[in-house]
Amino acid sequence: MITFNRSQVIGAEFPSEDTVRFNGVLVDHIYSMEINMDVQLSDGKILSIEGIMKRYTNFVCPQAVPVLQIAVGMSLREDGWERRIMKEIGRKGCEHFAEIIIECGRCLDQAWLAKDLWQVLETDPGMDQMEFMEKWLAKQAD
Amino acid sequence: MTIRFLRNKVVEVTSLPDGSLAVSWRLTDDLLKAEVNLTVQPPDLEIVQAEVGLDRLVPRGWSTAPQLIKKIEGVRVGAGLRKIVLGLLGGPSGCSILVDAVLESANAVILHFTRPILQVGECLAGDEKMANLREMIKNNPRLIRSCVSFQDASPIMQGLQGDK
Numbered sequence: 001m002i003t004f005n006r007s008q009v010i011g012a013e014f015p016s017e018d019t020v021r022f023n024g025v026l027v028d029h030i031y032s033m034e035i036n037m038d039v040q041l042s043d044g045k046i047l048s049i050e051g052i053m054k055r056y057t058n059f060v061c062p063q064a065v066p067v068l069q070i071a072v073g074m075s076l077r078e079d080g081w082e083r084r085i086m087k088e089i090g091r092k093g094c095e096h097f098a099e100i101i102i103e104c105g106r107c108l109d110q111a112w113l114a115k116d117l118w119q120v121l122e123t124d125p126g127m128d129q130m131e132f133m134e135k136w137l138a139k140q141a142d
Numbered sequence: 143m144t145i146r147f148l149r150n151k152v153v154e155v156t157s158l159p160d161g162s163l164a165v166s167w168r169l170t171d172d173l174l175k176a177e178v179n180l181t182v183q184p185p186d187l188e189i190v191q192a193e194v195g196l197d198r199l200v201p202r203g204w205s206t207a208p209q210l211i212k213k214i215e216g217v218r219v220g221a222g223l224r225k226i227v228l229g230l231l232g233g234p235s236g237c238s239i240l241v242d243a244v245l246e247s248a249n250a251v252i253l254h255f256t257r258p259i260l261q262v263g264e265c266l267a268g269d270e271k272m273a274n275l276r277e278m279i280k281n282n283p284r285l286i287r288s289c290v291s292f293q294d295a296s297p298i299m300q301g302l303q304g305d306k
Contacts, residue, residue, distance in 0.1 A: 001156065001157065002154050002155065002156055003155050003156065003157050003254050003257065004154070004155040004250050004251075004253050004254040004257055005152070005153070005154045005155070006152070006153050006246075006250060006253070007150070007151065007152050008149075008150075008151040008152075009148070009149065009150050009151075010147075010148070010149040010151075011145040011147070011148050011149075012145065012146055012147040012148075013143045013144065013145055013146055014143075014146055015143065021143075028253065029253075029257050030253060030256070030257060030260060057260055057291075058275060058291050058298065060290060060291040060296050060297065060298060061289075061290070061291055063290045063291075064289065064290045067290060090288075090289065091287060091288060091289060092289075092290060092293070093289065093290050094289055094290060095288065095289050103149070103151070106242070107147060107149055107171070110147060110149070110171065110172075110173055110174075111146060111147035113173065114146060114147040114171075114172040114173055115146045115147065117173075118146065129199055130199060133173070133199050133201070134201070134202065137201065
């Protein structure tokens with residue numbers, strides 16, 4: 001029998017050329033929460049954020065919701081960003097909100113790459129996707 | 143507006159008849175499909191088996207992932223795990239997705255043990271519930287200041303001040 005199960009789902013849409021809108025959900029046997037967050041693509045800065053706490057373990061947990069606003073202005077591209085999110089949002093607020101934000105951050109470039117790859121495939125469906133990805137990643141690393 | 147990228151991640155813990163725990167960690171998104179399977183052996187929570195499968199658009203640098211993850215065999219889930227995993231699986235020649243998979247799997251193992259404790263607390267109310275929460279903190283001192291509930295100003299912690 002499964003004794004613990006956690007699902008995380010991250011969706012990314014692009015309301016403008018330089019903005020990613022993330023919706024992140026974490027659901028497991030103990031917790032259920034959601035993050036909606038706009039991020040600037042170029043510098044990874046969090047532009048706005050809201051969190052919904054649906055299932056949690058004690059009466060103090062909802063106090064983590066306003067703590068999320070500390071994240072506005074933080075960059076998901078700066079060195080040590082994951083540790084900063086865990087320290088500022090996780091420790092002062094809720095570790096599981098921090099986990100969703102971190103997963104969104106990990107999806108930042110992947111979402112951008114997927115969007116660019118989709119655009120190219122529309123005109124060139126037979127293109128070498130692996131080569132496109134390697135070139136795209138190399139360009140990002142420069 | 144349509145979603146341009148969608149990632150699904152699942153981690154599951156299963157108790158096996160021999161007492162060990164099977165952890166299945168899976169990720170699927172527009173670009174990558176990954177599956178990591180660990181076997182964790184109580185009581186010291188040693189990772190006795192680790193395997194990975196990667197599919198779709200896998201960065202070339204990750205081609206050694208199936209061999210790399212074997213380095214984690216023999217490591218125990220517990221204090222200092224993050225540093226050990228980063229040292230074994232991370233870095234420029236490592237594979238970041240394996241680091242995430244192993245740490246998230248280890249966290250799921252911890253939550254597998256936490257779930258029944260929380261379920262016992264659900265039957266309690268009032269002072270008994272608060273006492274149960276404080277007992278949990280006493281038994282798990284790493285929870286202290288780990289989140290808003292266990293910061294010094296929290297009503298849960300204030301009742302613990304004299305006991306710490």
